[in-house]
Amino acid sequence: xxxxxxxxxxxxxxxxxxxxxxxxxxxxxxxxxxxxxxxxxxxxxxxxxxxxxxxxxxxxxxxxxxxxxxxxxxxxxxxxxxxxxxxxxxxxxxxxxxxxxxxxxxxxxxxxxxxxxxxxxxxxxxxxxxxxxxxxxxxxxxxxxxxxxxxxxxxxxxxxxxxxxxxxxxxxxxxxxxxxxxxxxxxxxxxxxxxxxxxxxxxxxxxxxxxxxxxxxxxxxxxxxxxxxxxxxxxxxxxxxxxxxxxxxxxxxxxxxxxxxxxxxxxxxxxxxxxxxxxxxxxxxxxxxxxxxxxxxxxxxxxxxxxxxxxxxxxxxxxxxxxxxxxxxxxxxxxxxxxxxxxxxxxxxxxxxxxxxxxxxxxxxxxxxxxxxxxxxxxxxxxxxxxxxxxxxxxxxxxxxxxxxxxxxxxxxxxxxxxxxxxxxxxxxxx
Numbered sequence: 001x002x003x004x005x006x007x008x009x010x011x012x013x014x015x016x017x018x019x020x021x022x023x024x025x026x027x028x029x030x031x032x033x034x035x036x037x038x039x040x041x042x043x044x045x046x047x048x049x050x051x052x053x054x055x056x057x058x059x060x061x062x063x064x065x066x067x068x069x070x071x072x073x074x075x076x077x078x079x080x081x082x083x084x085x086x087x088x089x090x091x092x093x094x095x096x097x098x099x100x101x102x103x104x105x106x107x108x109x110x111x112x113x114x115x116x117x118x119x120x121x122x123x124x125x126x127x128x129x130x131x132x133x134x135x136x137x138x139x140x141x142x143x144x145x146x147x148x149x150x151x152x153x154x155x156x157x158x159x160x161x162x163x164x165x166x167x168x169x170x171x172x173x174x175x176x177x178x179x180x181x182x183x184x185x186x187x188x189x190x191x192x193x194x195x196x197x198x199x200x201x202x203x204x205x206x207x208x209x210x211x212x213x214x215x216x217x218x219x220x221x222x223x224x225x226x227x228x229x230x231x232x233x234x235x236x237x238x239x240x241x242x243x244x245x246x247x248x249x250x251x252x253x254x255x256x257x258x259x260x261x262x263x264x265x266x267x268x269x270x271x272x273x274x275x276x277x278x279x280x281x282x283x284x285x286x287x288x289x290x291x292x293x294x295x296x297x298x299x300x301x302x303x304x305x306x307x308x309x310x311x312x313x314x315x316x317x318x319x320x321x322x323x324x325x326x327x328x329x330x331x332x333x334x335x336x337x338x339x340x341x342x343x344x345x346x347x348x349x350x351x352x353x354x355x356x357x358x359x360x361x362x363x364x365x366x367x368x369x370x371x372x373x374x375x376x377x378x379x380x381x382x383x384x385x386x387x388x389x390x391x392x393x394x395x396x397x398x399x400x401x402x403x404x405x406x407x408x409x410x411x412x413x414x415x416x417x418x419x420x421x422x423x424x425x426x427x428x429x430x431x
Contacts, residue, residue: 003367004303004304005298006051006057007300008050008305009149009305010048011048014045021039021209033156040285041286041289042288042289044297045292046288048292049063049295049296050258057299058298063301065298066297067291067295068177070251070253070412071173071174071177072255073256073291074253074256075290077257077259077260078256078260079282079283080263081237081238081256081260081263082127082263084237084263084266085234088230088231088232089230089232090160090231090232090305091131093228096133099139100365101315105143105214105369106211106215110210112132112136113156113157113206114136114157114171114207115132116155116157116158117160117203117206119131119158119163120159121162121167121168122165122168122238123140124283124402125158125169125385125386126386128158129162129391132158133391133394135205136154147398148402148406149396149410151391152266152407153214154392155387155390156379156387156414156415156426157203158387160376160418161199161203162375163175164195164199165195166185166186166252167245167252167256170220170290171284171371172195172375174290174342174346175368176252177350179363179364184248189364192429192430194368195371195372197366197425198372198426199372199422201373202376202392202418202422203418203421204281205418206414206417206418209413209417213410213413213414233266234266237259241255241366244258267272278395286342289342296347297346300347306350306354309354310427311354313351314358324366325365329372330373331373332369332370332374332420333346333374333376333380333415335377336374336376337415341374345370345371348374349367351364352367352368362430364430365426368430373419376422379415381404381408382402382404382407
């Protein structure tokens, strides 16, 4: 077996183990006493990397160079900044202020979804759900209705707009790494409207879709005013962080680190318990997983596997640019409906670049298309994105059960039309 075939087989096995990790955990629990065993995706990817090193498929000296450390630093630091913003209660206060304009169930769903999308531009999607869901539950309780439409709409809206800016989601950070993009490039890239505009157009379309889905929920209500104590400093830190990162004075990772340190100092001085909890809450699994993915895709690239995959996509697309673009976007939607979009995006970025070289075009067309499809595709199913899993879990704890098809009935039309809008926009702008 040649090295390319081995790398591909190992890559797919690694992927399958990550996808099926929960089922594997359940099976092991049944046949052994290891009830608390958890298969971490970072452990799986690093076991594969160790095997690659042992078989000399990659050199240890090259590993550090495969990783974009600035993106890793950005990811870790933004989690800290977002956490201080959450505990400041500013998002909760803003959400309640917005609800003053709501006169019915459907308008409340639309307003909460729009605000969740806005928050997710700057915060992790799961964090956004954790911020917004309690407000949705309180609204549902006061008007004696099911919180399911509210919470699902918040989750899928947060997934949608995470790709609008560099700091929103790991896929955006991966895109920035491969396409050499800075913060402002997500707004205008090479003189053209970029990801921000694509995702905001999608957001408008998605809100129309949500309105059409829930338009019959027109029962009116009056939401009582609730006093919330807020701390203004984290909001100022977040605004200054966005201004500084947009200025490009320092790299995104270094900029984020400075403001993360300031946020950590504020939390330590104002809420020591929250600071200690933050250390535990940081998503170390995703951090080490991202590092591993950079290394694995680097191994695939230096051994020529990425180039072969790109030619395979070109063959399927019959050398037609629009068909190939469509396959990448909609294929990404389907795949990300069932698997984590982080490894998928990291693996497909080099493929998109190689395909762009084959066609002799700007690589942004393919790279933007992949990120749009992968970021929004997870909204189709309750297992397609971490925010969806969290929202379904929060509902279950309160005795509200959402089955697979109940979620799909909302997620599928939401995903199709929001992706369609961005898909057309990117094609018109970048061809």
